[in-house]
Amino acid sequence: MARRDDVTDLEEFGRFAEPALLILVSLADGSKHGYAITEDIADFAGVRFGPGSLYGAIARLESRGLIEALEADDRRNPYQLTAVGEKALRARLASMQAVARVGQRRLANA
Amino acid sequence: MTWLIKLYPPAWRRRYGRELAELISTQPASFGTAIDLVAGAVDAWLNPQSSTAAMAADAKGAGAMVPKMLQLKCAGYGPSVTKADNLKAVAIVIGGSLLAALAYTWATARYGKDPYLESVFFVSWLVCFIFSQHYTTLKGRPALVQAVLIGGQTAVVTAIALAAAWINA
Numbered sequence: 001m002a003r004r005d006d007v008t009d010l011e012e013f014g015r016f017a018e019p020a021l022l023i024l025v026s027l028a029d030g031s032k033h034g035y036a037i038t039e040d041i042a043d044f045a046g047v048r049f050g051p052g053s054l055y056g057a058i059a060r061l062e063s064r065g066l067i068e069a070l071e072a073d074d075r076r077n078p079y080q081l082t083a084v085g086e087k088a089l090r091a092r093l094a095s096m097q098a099v100a101r102v103g104q105r106r107l108a109n110a
Numbered sequence: 111m112t113w114l115i116k117l118y119p120p121a122w123r124r125r126y127g128r129e130l131a132e133l134i135s136t137q138p139a140s141f142g143t144a145i146d147l148v149a150g151a152v153d154a155w156l157n158p159q160s161s162t163a164a165m166a167a168d169a170k171g172a173g174a175m176v177p178k179m180l181q182l183k184c185a186g187y188g189p190s191v192t193k194a195d196n197l198k199a200v201a202i203v204i205g206g207s208l209l210a211a212l213a214y215t216w217a218t219a220r221y222g223k224d225p226y227l228e229s230v231f232f233v234s235w236l237v238c239f240i241f242s243q244h245y246t247t248l249k250g251r252p253a254l255v256q257a258v259l260i261g262g263q264t265a266v267v268t269a270i271a272l273a274a275a276w277i278n279a
Binding site: 034050076 | 125128132133134136137142143147150159
């Protein structure tokens with residue numbers, strides 16, 4: 001499958017690829033801080049990342065401009081998706097959808 | 111469990127430490143969380159991110175220098191650390207820590223609990239990390255420089271551990 005070179009590929013995040021993807025999905029409906037992201041991911045994906053894994057992924061996403069920190073709210077820093085992050089998330093979800101479609105078609109024909 | 115944040119690099123702590131402490135305080139302390147934090151600290155040392163680099167430079171009032179520093183790094187500044195080097199470094203930290211745990215278990219069974227033994231065991235993973243720098247930050251440095259830096263750091267860490275044991279003994 002062809003990959004668009006102008007879009008950040010989350011695969012380059014290594015073991016942080018999955019938390020990074022889920023963080024982007026979590027932020028797709030609005031800004032959240034670390035605790036809210038953890039709870040949201042546990043809610044919709046059923047996985048609860050440890051604080052080290054969560055912030056390892058947040059540091060990578062922020063460094064590549066996929067998310068950005070907003071003004072600190074008390075001791076918590078909310079993060080929001082950037083335009084680049086939204087583009088990367090759309091590309092990743094489209095790629096996953098394509099794989100899911102092929103898998104389901106093959107299973108249906110099995 | 112927030113004391114584990116001290117294992118992270120200073121620049122990382124300045125950028126994310128407060129938020130991480132807040133998140134840790136919302137979760138029950140567990141062995142899994144401790145392992146996750148230690149792994150996160152090792153990753154933060156081995157793979158520094160530009161978000162923390164910018165923070166470190168800002169703290170020194172040198173924000174404008176960051177892009178130049180990053181350019182210099184792209185042009186070949188610093189050690190050329192390959193993926194294989196990183197894997198060797200991780201193997202030293204994990205393998206060394208496991209060996210230390212085995213040695214500690216054996217020594218405790220043979221000699222009983224001892225504050226000096228415990229203190230040295232608690233910093234053993236840090237000593238392994240210091241030795242792993244041979245493949246990362248110290249790669250390519252002259253052998254004498256490596257010996258002084260690795261030996262010096264190890265001596266300081268061990269001295270602190272023994273001093274803590276002496277206070278508790």
